[in-house]
Amino acid sequence: MKVNLKNNGYFVCVGYPLEEIGRKLSDKKFGKKVLVLTDKNVSTFYGKKVVQSLKKLGKKEVVLFEINPGEESKTFENTYKIICECFDFKMERIDTVLTLGGGVVSDLGGFVASIYLRGINFVACPTSLLAQVDASVGGKTGVDLPWGKNLVGSFYQPAFVYIDIKTLDTLPEREIKQGIAEVIKHGMIKSKNLIDFLEKFDFEKVKKKYRYIVEENVKIKGEVVEKDEKEKGLREILNFGHTFGHAVEITYLPKYTHGEAVALGMVGETFLSWKLGICKKETLDRLIKILKKYNLPYNVKEVKIRKVLSLMKYDKKVRQGKLRFVFPERIGKVKRGIEVTPGSILKK
Numbered sequence: 001m002k003v004n005l006k007n008n009g010y011f012v013c014v015g016y017p018l019e020e021i022g023r024k025l026s027d028k029k030f031g032k033k034v035l036v037l038t039d040k041n042v043s044t045f046y047g048k049k050v051v052q053s054l055k056k057l058g059k060k061e062v063v064l065f066e067i068n069p070g071e072e073s074k075t076f077e078n079t080y081k082i083i084c085e086c087f088d089f090k091m092e093r094i095d096t097v098l099t100l101g102g103g104v105v106s107d108l109g110g111f112v113a114s115i116y117l118r119g120i121n122f123v124a125c126p127t128s129l130l131a132q133v134d135a136s137v138g139g140k141t142g143v144d145l146p147w148g149k150n151l152v153g154s155f156y157q158p159a160f161v162y163i164d165i166k167t168l169d170t171l172p173e174r175e176i177k178q179g180i181a182e183v184i185k186h187g188m189i190k191s192k193n194l195i196d197f198l199e200k201f202d203f204e205k206v207k208k209k210y211r212y213i214v215e216e217n218v219k220i221k222g223e224v225v226e227k228d229e230k231e232k233g234l235r236e237i238l239n240f241g242h243t244f245g246h247a248v249e250i251t252y253l254p255k256y257t258h259g260e261a262v263a264l265g266m267v268g269e270t271f272l273s274w275k276l277g278i279c280k281k282e283t284l285d286r287l288i289k290i291l292k293k294y295n296l297p298y299n300v301k302e303v304k305i306r307k308v309l310s311l312m313k314y315d316k317k318v319r320q321g322k323l324r325f326v327f328p329e330r331i332g333k334v335k336r337g338i339e340v341t342p343g344s345i346l347k348k
């Protein structure tokens, strides 16, 4: 599938075996050297496979760089360490950083690729459901600061994205669920069909439909990014559930995964949407029902709203002290750029 961008469009290859990745990189335009960035979990399953393929089929010199798994690794410190490794490995601009793992690895590795030598080749090989349906498309890269997530970063598109659906077989159940949260988000903003589909199936059946899910989500996200690569307008809709969700995630680290926090964020934002008369109660009820079905958190009473609000003000979308939200109008349709003051949220 192609993501058509003005200058730097690229392919998302869905359903290719990891063992073959070296072949895809065998072209001279990917340089002689590849730094594979992965985390220690993913490395135990797939590190060797990818390195061997790059050496054998791609004829590359390869360095494997492993970080600790988890959001705590998405830091400036690790950015610097990886850059030092690139330098020691004498990587040139034509060489490639390949990320093998979830969204943490692709955000961090993409960021390094975008700033080392002012930008070297970047290939993403997402292995978590969340990264396959969301993080790997759209070119947002970056790291966290103590005050909030993704506060430093860049827009940097990969040369291509390579997805082996089979990697999801080793993904722990909680991680699959958080991927489903982003799938629900895509359904809520743009595809009633996807919501109908998730309602029709259950968790076990959905596992047999990964290919459909990944392709459908890459398509939805790709279409939005094609229209607004740098988030000047429309792309904001992808942040549904995230203004609230990011603040929950950071406030309670490491209690909620990103997807779990987004699930709570979607409920919080849909609740506000209903209270402001933008959507009907029915939309909120349907969202909650589907989150329950996939065993995702939905009870916003679990979070201390004042604490979460105090972190929301660091959100990147804050304008002149007002929080900007994306609110559902109905399933599959949202309204963006709605400004709400923190004080008025407390009253709802």
Ligand SMILES: NC(=O)c1ccc[n+]([C@@H]2O[C@H](COP(=O)([O-])OP(=O)(O)OC[C@H]3O[C@@H](n4cnc5c(N)ncnc54)[C@H](O)[C@@H]3O)[C@@H](O)[C@H]2O)c1
Residues within 6 Å of the ligand: 039, 040, 041, 042, 045, 069, 070, 071, 074, 101, 102, 103, 104, 105, 107, 127, 128, 129, 130, 131, 134, 135, 136, 137, 138, 139, 140, 141, 149, 150, 167, 168, 169, 170, 171, 172, 175, 178, 258
């Ligand atoms: N750039 C974007 O557009 C974008 C979009 C959404 C999310 N994100 C970012 O993505 C991150 C969350 O991504 P994530 O949920 O993939 O987190 P993650 O990278 O931490 O991966 C989740 C866990 O799953 C493990 N894992 C991954 N693939 C596996 C596999 N195939 N088998 C076994 N274990 C595996 C990892 O080791 C990790 O423990 C957040 O930092 C979020 O901000 C970015």
Ligand SMILES: [Zn+2]
Residues within 6 Å of the ligand: 134, 182, 242, 258, 262
């Ligand atoms: Zn997200």
